[in-house]
Amino acid sequence: MTSHSIPYGHLRTLFFDVGNTLVSFDLELVKTELARHEIVCDVQDLRRAEAAARPTVSASLSSERTTETLSTFELYLHVMLLNLPAQPVHNESSLARVAHDLVQAFDAIGRVRLWSNLLPQVPETLEALKNRGLQLVVVSNSDGTVEELIAAVNLRDLFDSVIDSRIVGYEKPDPRIFEHALNVSGASPETTLHIGDLYHADVVGARAAGIHALLLDPYGDWINVDCELVPDMPALLQQFPKP
Template sequence: MNTLAVAAVALDFGGTLATPGASPCGRDVVAVLESRFGWPSPAGLDVAVDEVRAEAKAAYRQGVQTPWETILADAWQRVSAQPPDLDAVVDALWESVPDAVVDPRAAAAVRTLRRSQRELVLACNTQRPIAHRRRTLAVAGLVEHFDALVLSSDIGFTKPDPRFYAAVVDAAGGVPGAVLFVGDTLDKDVVGPRAAGMRAALVCAGEPPPGLPEDIPVIAHVAELPNLLERWP
């Protein structure tokens, strides 16, 4: 039985702190090229982008993160065109596709957790670059409340890859049993963290999913997390 105190909390983002946000598509890329840069897009670029996105999504489910710069470079190659400054296009693309908005109740919970002196880590799968996710947290008034951000877009692999959880443990102080991982997905936010030696709690407003271990606490909203930690054994 784990007798360590919970010294750090790792929080998922989409579905936990915020409603999942939109993901760019081929039409968004074409719109950014024309509206932000005044560049004509090669014929068929939108279709090529969506094809590469689908392939990247399949790899994503296997734990591999494909940067949007790579997606766009591949798409341009498929339409036999010379790509522009892809870093600039990607940056403009994420500015044009808004991130999810942090739930005010979730934000209040994060502030309460910060006052408890625990380490806080944002730990999530996302294609959004870390600078843009920091901007989202800043808008919510939370960027300074997190000690570290572990994003799949930044480290190159996704939950439930064990390397993702190893990065979370390192960011949270290096003691797995002292870390509580909180999220809304059974395999990514409970099973994976537990296999890495962390504790876990599931955010689930409805019926708990089949296969959820009996000792995993369930909260309907992350706003309940501070009270859960107060009564943690």
């Protein structure tokens, strides 16, 4: 229990991040792209390395550096590569060059295709939460394609509203994107919970708007953070009182 305990029984609205909350990279696609750079790994290696990169990326965020800057995405990919099993033909500097090349390759692939892997039990969990009368809203830092992205994985109909940072002009952790989401949804901050994967974007930003916040932490990588943690979406559902 933290000093920021969440009143699950009184919540009326849930805000959701998208990347690494509802969907992840298509890891087979990423694995294939890495093989072009002589990086050998399996999907589980990638999954673990990606999660391990999140605290470092989160700590780099500021008002000048958000998740949508190319430098942040490149840092994210570089730290992910550093967390893979050791690669005989690579070192830290060569992996930095690979990360730079991957930014260009993934930009060509497009965000909707890259982030096309539904995380486990996401549709079922969202449906269960919606069936309990909760309003569900996407609040995502994106490039104007997040609505298309969630439609491509058949999640769009589960959400009452979709807030895309490119469209509204504010990016997490700027509290104004959360305030915009509150206005659009008619929700009250005291009865709203935001679920995400990056402390400095999702928790700091939501709290600045008076909203409760929680992090998904599948491998226990977040140490000494002052917020509640759950490993995945089914575990989130278990926090709510049974109907």
